[in-house]
Amino acid sequence: MSEQPLRRRASVKAAEVLKSSDNDDMDRDSSDSSDDFDAPKSSSAKKATKASHSKAEVSDSDDDVPLSARKQSKPTAANGNVPQNKRAANGSSRNSAANDDNGNDSETSDAPVTKKSKTAAEKKVDDENENGDNESDEDDDDVPLSKKKANGDVKAKKTPVGKKDTAAKRKLKVEESAVTPAKKRKTPAIKKSGTPVKNEKKGEDDDNDENADEEEEEEDQFAWWKDGALDTSEKWKTMEHQGPVFPPAYVPHGIKMKYNGAPIELEPDSEEVATFFAGIIGTDYEQNKTFCANFFRDFLTVLKKQKKTCPIKEFAKCDFTPIYQHLQEQKELRKAMTKEQKQKIKEEKLALEEKYGWALFDGRKEKVGNFRIEPPGLFRGRGDHPKTGTLKLRVMPEQVTINIGKEAKVPEPPAGHKWGSVVHDNTVAWLATWKENVNDNIKYVLMAATSSLKGQSDLKKFEKARELKKHIAKIRRDYTDGLKDKVMATRQLSTALYFIDRLALRAGNEKGEDEADTVGCCSLRFEHVTLEPPNKVIFDFLGKDSIRYYNEVAVDEQVFKNIKIFKREPKKEGDMLFDRLNTAILNKDLTKYMTGLSAKVFRTFNASYTFQKELNSTPADGTMQEKILAYNRANRQVAILCNHQRTVSKAHTAQMGKIQDKVRGYKYERSLIKKALLEVDPKLKKKRPELLEDESDVDDDFVQRYLTGLEEKEKDRVAKALEKENEKRKAEGKAPLKELEKKKSVPTPLESLSVEKLEKKLEDMGKRIETTKLQIIDKDENKTTALGTSKINYIDPRISIAWCKKYDVDLEKIFNRSLREKFHWASHLDDDWEF
DNA sequence: ATTATCGACTCAGAAAAATTTTG
DNA sequence: GCAAAATTTTTCTGAGTCGATAA
Structure with missing residues (x-):
């Protein structure tokens, strides 16, 4: 399966x-x-x-x-x-x-x-x-x-x-009171750090204009972490939003699947389901018996509702490939779209987000997370899920409950529909909810990770x-x-x-x-x-x-x-x-x-x-790269501890080989530099005996391969350049050339360089080799380990931020934009902050 | 009084999309 | 400087946790 x-x-x-x-x-x-x-x-x-x-x-x-x-x-x-x-x-x-x-x-x-x-005495054993x-x-x-x-x-x-x-x-109240003292204890620490850090922040901004933009609005932002009030039992006083977005209605394509070799005309509803299946052709699900059985059971149910009776009875006789091919073509078409078309789609998406992507919490504009209702499809359970392949039905507005402030205008349901119900519950975090049909699970529209609620x-x-x-x-x-x-x-x-x-x-x-x-x-x-x-x-x-x-x-x-x-x-x-x-x-x-x-x-x-x-094992005087490697190492230890895994990409082995060859290529180049250096200044032989050493890992065989590779690449490059030139000439109505006259610029022979230049080259090459080697290690160690989950969910961001300060590393180097936004609350802390 | 179910939210990897690097 | 490849980020939604509530 x-x-x-x-x-x-x-x-x-x-x-x-x-x-x-x-x-x-x-x-x-x-x-x-x-x-x-x-x-x-x-x-x-x-x-x-x-x-x-x-x-x-x-x-x-x-x-x-x-x-x-x-x-x-x-x-x-x-x-x-x-x-x-x-x-x-x-x-x-x-x-x-x-x-x-x-x-x-x-x-x-x-x-x-x-x-x-x-x-001891009192206890009954x-x-x-x-x-x-x-x-x-x-x-x-x-x-x-x-x-x-x-x-x-x-x-x-x-x-x-x-x-x-x-x-x-206890009800909520008791819990709150119990929680509060703890809160209070913490509050000072948080607060303390809040204000002073801000000043620092400004200092940083001066150095770094780009960031300034990003975080400038800080002043206007809701700095909830400063009040130390972490009472989350009441999540808002007023709240409004635009409701969820429903997936577009199904547009029939009219492509006929085959049954027993014969094309079959399907009514839109069944065609949609058939198309869902066509969509998983080529994946593991296609071979998964449970998946196919569940799908087919539900497919038959949909077929039964057709006006015209459908001859489809057996899964084995179904052939969805015509639809599959159609889907592939669509994919190609999408890929081949012009820049303008793509741009237009992008803008439409942005406009939708502009409208539905935000909610007002006590007047503050905050980002909504999954404001889209999940589209219908085939349920893709993970592992051996008994229900995998089951048809996940389209959700109708009538099934959806909206949660919104009492005073707020209730968003309009799609034309011709009504909301299931509308509630005004400020003790929960969801904006809308519905029940999914496959497992009877409740789904919610919630705020984005960057929201103050989260x-x-x-x-x-x-x-x-x-x-x-x-x-x-x-x-x-x-x-x-x-x-x-x-x-x-x-x-x-x-x-x-x-x-x-x-x-x-x-x-x-x-x-x-x-x-x-x-x-x-x-x-x-x-x-x-x-x-x-x-x-x-x-x-x-x-x-x-x-x-x-x-x-x-x-x-x-x-x-x-x-x-x-x-x-x-x-x-x-x-x-x-x-x-x-x-x-x-x-x-x-x-x-x-x-x-x-x-x-x-x-x-x-x-x-x-x-x-x-x-x-703690970060090298304080190491290079930026080494520090970041240490950071990622620590991250990796956590990921291993939590067993966060990911699939090895199909291309991984090939990629590894490639990058290893790259290092070897560098090493070979370095050997040439060394040789030249010794030729230019033979005295170095005694002073720097290490220059005489052979590069590890670089054998004749490899050198041969490497040189041939270089040659071929050069040929390729020239051929491409020629082709391009000819196209240009063709457009201009000129006759094509057989060959480009311009020969590649002959590189200056190493031997003709000064000792200083060679030394510099040697050093640069050494650095390049080291960085690439680190990359290799990093990559291999990361092969099956997913660092993201622990970074997002388990590691207190304040540890990372304190580390950045201590080792003078830009936060951008370790937190991408989403992470920085998500953990904005953590960015103000004392220098000596510890978990 | 347990136990089963429900409700709400966190956490999870895959897949898609976007961006960066490479050649 | 461009296309392809590699990498990173974002999106998507399934899979857990855990307390409350119903049976």
């Missing part, structure tokens, strides 16, 4: 990229845990523990019942094999770089102890059967664990209980992640404790949290049968995780968007043991790994540490934290 284009990561290669510090982190961590928690393991202690819990064992028997008894194991067939064509995640053993926090916390060892002693009859080492753990666990649990629960109660009661929630998101920094040490202590807990549910929760924290896994909600089978942390199944003694866990599953996550990780001893337990008989393929855990439980537990804390916050935190840490 849906063959994802072949893409794959060599984990071997990835390993090279890994920081050696990873291991250190791990080691440190595990030793931490032993320091903190490991009590002497004596068999008597074991027994004692067991005994004392035997009661609990009974009462807790239901602990054995998986949360999702309802959800029996999924059909294994679907699960077992990861399609070969899915790409592998990078990295054989990457750890989240955030582990450092553990180390920093000098109190790691102290804190737990005190807490422990307090609470539940024993599970599993624990009992388990591996021999299991028992050892119990002793210290129970103690520990007890404390952890109690303290954990106690503190938050108060909070929780509030939370339970900016505010972005800032909020990153501030939340920063707040996690304050709690992370405790959270880590707690889940490390929890790894050995007697209660299976706690143990699972702790193990899951360990993965989410270390590996930046997604939470992993459960999915329905009518969706692609993908998983996240909580929804991992038996077959997604394998163990390799002594301490390696191998993850191999399809995550969001059916992107393969493959990772071999060395984990704490206890984690390894736990997975072994979680996978123990009678569990088998298709069964949930964490059968007593789901995202609701996990997130609910997390809120005890911090309001608003949920699994995804760890990803943001981890990404930004890692990024900032990685940026």
Whole structure:
């Protein structure tokens, strides 16, 4: 199906990229845990523990019942094999770089102890059967664990209980009040930075006129980040917009598809659907059985509604190629349009954006995002989506709900139509909404990323992640404790949290049968995780968007043991790994540490934290190129951590070869310069012995190829020039030439240049080689890694902006215009800003 | 009281379009 | 200086997360 284009990561290669510090982190961590928690393991202690819990064992028997008894194991067939064509995640053993926090916390060892002693007694410890009859080492753990666990649990629960109660009661209001203090704390920092930076900005503008234009309007812009009011429960007082734009009505082309070899006349509605299919010919979807089956089912339904009955019965007898060809022709025509025609289209598009692309929020003009209603087509699910190919119907105004200010004029629906309804809800961010027919999903027209609405929630998101920094040490202590807990549910929760924290896994909600089978942390199944003694866990599953996550990780001893337990008989393929855990439980537990804390916050935190840490390796005295390479490297580390991938372009290998040859060509040129240099000044032989060295990577074979290549290119060039000249002559009515008289200017022989000039040339060539080499490295490392997603969504932009200041790099070098606009709110900050 | 569903929004890669580089 | 190729940016919309609400 849906063959994802072949893409794959060599984990071997990835390993090279890994920081050696990873291991250190791990080691440190595990030793931490032993320091903190490991009590002497004596068999008597074991027994004692067991005994004392035997009661609990009974009462807790239901602990054995998986949360999702309802959800029996999924059909294994679907699960077992990861399609070969899915790409592998990078990295054989990457750890989240955030582990450092553990180390920093000098109190790691102290804190737990005190807490422990307090609470241990009160906590009931539940024993599970599993624990009992388990591996021999299991028992050892119990002793210290129970103690520990007890404390952890109690303290954990106690503190938050108060909070929780509030939370339970709470409606928006409570949440707000809870959030506000945090906000306030932050506000000064933001505010402080806001004003002073502005001055600086002006200074910059002086140097750089072009930017001045771009950011000049700043003064008029709504500087919401200055008031520090991040209350987003009420999003506006007044709001107006022009409504969404509907796709143009279908214009029949009259091209006949064939059925059983015979041309078939289709009525417009069916022709449109047939044309949708013709549009995917040549893609992987064409070979995808599910896609074709779903399409054909819906195609038949549409055909049935025709006035004239249609003979089409079997997909195999359909031939859409005439329509496909027509589409290709249209494409050609579009390509061949004159400049004027293209210009006209562009202007029309611009005019549309001018009208519909903006909304007024409290009088401020802000950019709307997707103001176009999605056009009909064939649903293109990703991965093995059961509904892929299903006909996505045209959305009618009657299905659309408009959200707009009470006083504002309601936009006119298309002629002859009415809006489904009109509401005035200022607690939501959407301007319009409708329900899509394929998956019954709700779609929204929302503001663009540059809008203050989005900016505010972005800032909020990153501030939340920063707040996690304050709690992370405790959270880590707690889940490390929890790894050995007697209660299976706690143990699972702790193990899951360990993965989410270390590996930046997604939470992993459960999915329905009518969706692609993908998983996240909580929804991992038996077959997604394998163990390799002594301490390696191998993850191999399809995550969001059916992107393969493959990772071999060395984990704490206890984690390894736990997975072994979680996978123990009678569990088998298709069964949930964490059968007593789901995202609701996990997130609910997390809120005890911090309001608003949920699994995804760890990803943001981890990404930004890692990024900032990685940026420290920027060479302060390096060239601009080197600095930017360091930036991109850091970015890449984050992308790898988050498993952000992209398909390798078909041309990649060829492109790599080309650019490598380019370097070799340069090297050859350099060798010529060296030779000339030595000829001109033979004394250099002694002074500069390196001039005698051969260039690596440049063999006779290559030189031959290179020279021939140059020759051919020259021939080509001359031939083209001639052709052009002749055309010109023809136009002027002159006879064509056989040959251009002007010979290429003969380059000055190197030997005739001065030593200085040669030295200069040598240096230039060296630089060129270095830059190109860096490009190669960059390109190869980027082959399967998509940097954009993390840059846009996970990395706090203030880290980048602070970095630019510190290393004197123009922001334009790392943020394109959209990014600069999107992160405008972050551009004013103190010099010493840290994530 | 759970659990299932819904609603709203963030985040995701592919594809299309625009821009820059190259030869 | 131009066309083609390569690269970057933008658009598009599907796929998650997560809290609220209904059953």
